[in-house]
Amino acid sequence: MAFKGDLEALILAVLSDHALHGYEISKRIRSQSQEVLKYGEGQLYPALHKLEESGFIEAEWMLQDGKPDRKVYSITPKGREELERHRSAWAKFVSGVGGIFASHAVEGGK
Amino acid sequence: MAFKGDLEALILAVLSDHALHGYEISKRIRSQSQEVLKYGEGQLYPALHKLEESGFIEAEWMLQDGKPDRKVYSITPKGREELERHRSAWAKFVSGVGGIFASHAVEGGK
DNA sequence: TATTTATACCTAGAAATCAGAGGTATAAAT
DNA sequence: ATTTATACCTCTGATTTCTAGGTATAAATA
Secondary structure, eight states: OOOSSOHHHHHHHHHTTSOEEHHHHHHHHHHHTTTOOOOOHHHHHHHHHHHHHTTSEEEEEEOOSSSOOEEEEEEOHHHHHHHHHHHHHHHHHHHHHHHHHHTTOOTTOO | OOOSSOHHHHHHHHHTTSOEEHHHHHHHHHHHTTTOOOOOHHHHHHHHHHHHHTTSEEEEEEOOSSSOOEEEEEEOHHHHHHHHHHHHHHHHHHHHHHHHHHTTOOTTOO
16 A cells, blocks of 8 residues: 555655664664654665665665674665655655544544 | 554544445545545455454444345444554554654755 | 673564455446 | 446465574673
């Protein structure tokens, strides 16, 4: 139907300001959604690879010593377009569900 | 994660005003969501059966002659409680996704 | 010192979900 | 004669999602 959390859209959104590595992306989705959206790494990394394959994001390794290396992702122009498509799909979806919940409002709302 | 259309919540919502038969439920979800939410019968009927099993809705056959008989579903008190849980889960989900899309707003908005 | 927590990447398989096709049956419209 | 609409239903293949596992280092805690 579209959207259940649509991880790809969320990734593109958090990358739209600054390039970030995967681990950081997952933490930001968690915190910026007020802990509502939580994705395991088993979901995140495949999603990143798919976005990269599609040309919506690009990766670059950032080597660190001592700590694990980081793969830093940044959004591409094509990715920004895709983000806009996701944004409007989301808006449509919200209004669709809202249309149903609203037309059957709870009686006795204070 | 919760919600992708969460058909069960939508069914409970459209049943909260009046009892309806399956075929009518699917048409209302379609129209009241402005054609955004479309479920095939292959999704609808199993969902109805599951809701009935859980005691959230009740069914009664309404015999018709000439036309196919109808199985009319009505929401139970337990179903209304469930609907409220779905409603608040939805609200939380929307604010979660909104939290991400909003903190990375499109530049150049007029 | 041993264990847990945090960092950072990744794959694979099980479970759940979804869309579409198929199946039965009648009546009305084209 | 065929299509559309009504009205119920199941099943299967594809996709999606989640969980659990696997590697490796450093810092904090017990």
